[in-house]
Amino acid sequence: MGSVLKRWKLPAVMLGPFIILISLFYFLPVVLIAILAFTSMDSAMRWDFNGLANFQKLVTDPNIGVVVKNTIIYVGFTLLFNVFFGLALGILTTYFIQKESVGLFFRTIWMLPRISPPVVYTLLLLWFFDPSEYGVLNSLRALFNMPPDKWLTTHPMTAVILANGLIGASFGMIIFSSAIKSIPKDLFYAASVDGASQWSVIKDIIIPAVRWPLMFVTLWQFLSLLTSYEYILLLTNGGPLFESEVLALYSYHKAFQNFEFGYGSAISLVLVLIALIFSALMWKWFGMKKMMGSSRIE
Amino acid sequence: MKIELKNICKSFNKKSNTIDHMSLTIEDGEFVALLGPSGCGKSTTMLMIAGIYKPDSGEIYFDGQLVNDLEPKDRNIGMVFQSYALYPHMTVLENIAFPLKQQKVPKEERIERAKQAAEMVQLGHLLDRKPSELSGGQQQRVALARAIVKKPKVLLLDEPMSNLDARLKIEMREEISRIQKELGITTILVTHDQEEAMTMADRIAVMRDGKIIQYSTPMELYNHPKDYFVAQFIGTPPMNFLKGKLSNNQLRLRNMTIELDRKWLDFDGEETDVHVGIRPHDLKLGNNGDIRIRGIVHMVEPIGHSQIVNVKVGNEQVRFFVEPNIKMEYGREVEISADISAIHLFDKATGRSLKKDSVNQGQIEELVS
């Protein structure tokens, strides 16, 4: 007994802080949401359990249809943008631009929005989309004698997808470019001796080598897009009306604008479930185990 | 296809030339080896011939046509890389057919020709495997099949056998030689293994620091090395070297003074430190030769048909062969000897051979062949 204690003392001391932190900041919120989802907690902060009432409300919510549709459009298109644009940038800055310093320069430019605070980046975007004639986009239109447009009102979803897509692309770009750089040089030499076209090099050498990173980035971005809303909040706040409202933002609005904490939690819980189901499906489809296990180029 | 390199320079930094004013001619159908230690610029030379690197200056001609600006795919070459560089997600058949696919050869013909190439390297039974499911030797064969499938005019082999074990190496050597003869294809083999170069090539270019030191037939390199570096590099076990002094026609070697024929020397007569080289095969136990050396038996390595004996001569070492039935005792003093015609002399300062007949003999052989 004493020896068991002795054996586990050091690991316990070393791992303890991490376990506490992880349970406090990762596990506890999920548990809290799961409990809150079955209460009617509001600004009075009372834990009154009300069974499935929140979920009944959810399915009969008149806004839910448009919010779900928005979520699908937002996640789907931003994901496409993120992954393909990230891949294109990765290929561009490693394969087509062979000079390492130039490639690094381009990659750094694309990293900038990612490392600047969302508020600053959003301010830039707001200026870009500004409805007055001084907005960047509208000044460009003025060059062609076109009247200014209220971009964020007329095309809220497009603006939101563009903004998020551009930022998110840097994540894929970094992962893809390091995967591409780890492809042995000889493979490219062999391809050029064999007479392969640029397109064939991309299709037959680069894409197969980044297959696992491609799936990883897709899943990772999918999960983060499903649950993040800060750029939408700052850019359009879901408006006009519900035109760019997505589930995560809806949950936030319900909880912190209408103080329906119980209802907001129920929406979040649904999101958590969707994320879990998709993770499990992708695990199965793409052999996530293999993908997590090895980062080697096959 | 005849390949000519004229005054090629290539540099990767501003300080030094990786390839330094190199010229080389390879006749149509010839099998030439580029031989040299690691880092001397063999692969760089080969990649320039392939068109993957561009020379900084100088010209490359294929059959008299300048190809400096021709892309690799337009040079009609096949290449095997040291790493094999097989496409990892394609099967053996797809790998071999890849160059044909790029040439837009129709699918049926493509598969037919890929299968023929696979048969040629004895891979017919493995067509559906992925490269990761093959042994090193099999991967090497796939790489070879991929290189020859489009019937190129030139075959480039960059250390193709350095990852194989000794037995497989010998097997692949024969295989590559056979295929080269069958196709009559101009072939360049890069290697740091002198035995590989000696056994396979018609001619060998010995390289050091981006320069060609000697370019001749294997036998010529073996019998008449023009340079100390070449003499050291060629032959197993390597040539023995003893320090000596040469002045006029007198060679002082240990406690002997040997009279040499002046006609025999390419030498101005001034006293010079020299390396005296004697091949292990030219040394015999006993005192029948002109040059006699005493030494202490230091190591004996039996190799079946013979034994390699290593004796200490002062603080230098000399290797030679002894019949397997003679018992050699460690620590005993023995006398060995060689004919005077068997020795090689190299200027210690410049490495240049001081024997004239190497030049004459070389010219005669070239006239004959």
Ligand SMILES: Nc1ncnc2c1ncn2[C@@H]1O[C@H](COP(=O)(O)OP(=O)(O)O)[C@@H](O)[C@H]1O
């Ligand atoms: N792409 C490159 N960039 C910079 N240096 C290189 C490159 N390729 C080769 N070198 C240098 O050139 C020299 C010769 O290399 P290489 O031709 O590969 O030698 P070998 O094939 O004879 O071993 C080495 O010192 C190597 O470091």
Ligand SMILES: [Mg+2]
């Ligand atoms: Mg090399």
